[in-house]
Amino acid sequence: MKKTNTASALLVVLLLFISCGKLSKISKIGLPESDDYKLFAGRTIESGAETFHFYPSNPNLNLGETIEVDSRRIDAGDDKLDSFLKDHKTLSFLIIRNDSLLYQYYDQSKTDTNIVTSFSVAKAFISALIGIAIADGKIPGVSTSIVSYFPELTNQGFEPVTINNLLDHTSGIHYKEIQNHVGGSLEFYWGKDLSKDILNIHPVYTPGEHFEYSNINTQLLAMILQRATGMSVSEYLQEKIWKPIGMEYPASWSLSNDGPEGVEKAFCCLNARTIDFAKFGRLYLNRGNWNGKQIIPESWIAQSLRSSKENGQRLTYHYNWGIGPKKYGSFYAIGLYGQLIYMYPEKNVIIVRFGKADLGYDPPFLFHTFLQICDQL
Template sequence: MEYRNDCNACQLTPVHTQFQRICLFLHIKFLCMKRIIFVLFVGLSLTSCHIGRMVVYNVADVNDYKKSPQIPLRKADKPFVFAEKLLPELDTAAFPKRFITEDEKITGWESLFSETKTTSFLIIKNDTIKYEKYFLGRDENSIFTSFSANKSFISALVGIAIDEGKISSVKDPITKYLTEFKNPGFEKITIEHLLNMESGIRFRENYFNPVAEIGKYYYGKNLKKYVTNLKVEKDPGTVFEYRSINTLLLGMIVEKATGTSLDKYYQDKLWTPLGMECDATLNTDSKNGNQIKCYTGLNARACDYAKFGRLYLNKGNWNGKQIVTEEWVMSTITPVVKERSSVYYKYQWRIDNAGNYWAAGLLGQYVFVNPQHKVIIVRTGKKDGSVNWPTLMAHISKKI
């Protein structure tokens, strides 16, 4: 059979050309529709569905505070400023690598901060800044989000409300203040159960599970509605389970008990009295809901976080004025030892056996206090890394 290479035989007729044009037009229209559908999906995800926003935003990061509405906290008219006597560098003797990490890439301070994506590191001793460094484009004016370190601030507000007689006692049932909670079991939960993460409320704190409650509460837009559907699954006071819902309910109780919006109470009882140098913000669920996310979302400068550490270091006293009662602070930093542990949780703080205590947030946000050596350390960052930060900070406190 002879094969004939006849170019004229394969030329397109006008009918063929017209058909190709129609196909090309339909293909372009299809691609445009896909793009429109994708944009609509993203738009709807970001505005209405917490699961969609969780998928789009993925895991939490230090810029999350920009994705939710914010309520301002104003700097104090008379700011408190730490003295400065800066060390040029940290002593290598204060770097106990064998205690803090097994990461072979970390061999000293410089690699520690770079490998863990630290964004700020402050060391204050006897009201004097001894070390202050910022990384990854940050400086002393940068905003750092607290994540769960804000829980410790909410605890302080509970203590203040008790001192003012707005809340009778940590032994009060939460239904005394949250009267809309009608589901069985809530009448057995006390404020102290919330403070110590022993409420028994069903709440899955799994950041990688799109249907876990934490995703809904982190990205959702109607927290006041969500809490009415909560259920109790365990007897209060029997099991420690770290659950952010407990802190949200504490903030709601403070609002109900004081008759004051939580941001105003925050401003009047902490931000202004502690002489905060800079404006800050608190994240809310939405502009309509306006419910502060008490378990996260304080956004402030590193130096102002340190002032909160100073308040507890001085047993609630601020330059002669008692902001939080000494009794509350001592109750907070004195663990109830049910079983021996290296770290205890009490009133939204963590405490070790050496008497150090700290507020901690996701990705390694810390306000660390060493009362023995009168040291406060603030660390913020994009990740924890493999570092045991409290152990490192305790060692620094002895050496600085």
């Protein structure tokens, strides 16, 4: 029933596009897929001269057969991890503990060198770059009004909206025109004029009082980064994170349009290898420190992972990071269809999961599964 209802919701969204005359502004229409990066223009993020490698896995561990997790079928027993991942549309799955790669799974169509796309996991990267830009003196702080970077928004109700509000999705912006079941706008995902369109919106709630997850908030943060640093988001990521922590492969960030003026789809669409996404998880697991060098201020990491209900903030989501129960101390970056970089500090574990399009994906069940895995390590 859940899949049927979701598919029906998607059909309604597509019809809304047609009825609102939006098709002329988008490159395609349809459900986002894991290989859509091939359809978009992209800006390259180069890797550096030095590469960090996790310690190789020990094949004798055979965790794919020894770890068991709930199958979701009431009439069945537990599933072996290998079988579970195959049955749940997994493209790639890594388990890392103490810098050792304990387990890796790749779908038959993928290998460790294949590209996966982040979907909303990218939002956590934008959050990290905001923290770095503040430390660099490019941005005064999270209490800065966004009108400081968008004078064109003066006298449109944006003066009270701060960078903090954008990070916490409490900006008061309500993009009601074409919301859909994937937590954003298909027009935004497929759109070609993001920078222009995004400046035509208005807050409808008082900032800091109402949580509403929206891709617009993250896209505005990316535009602030660009205006504050004088660099594209991809260039800033390359300089501040990608090269310094020894990513093994180049990456790309999909753009909303072709040419040098193309704007990164900052709310999604960072395309890289699974192993390099794991290194970003390691950076946060180590509180922004990379082998003795502080890449992201430790205070920013602590602030990002602070669970609170203040100022409209959601208890389990802060600065574009998901926050697990205090009992476990877990936290994660999550994207559509259950793309996940999941950290379990108590055991120094990183789990990375990327998957195919799946209308029936269930994030709470994935978190439940990850806890089961960590319990068996």
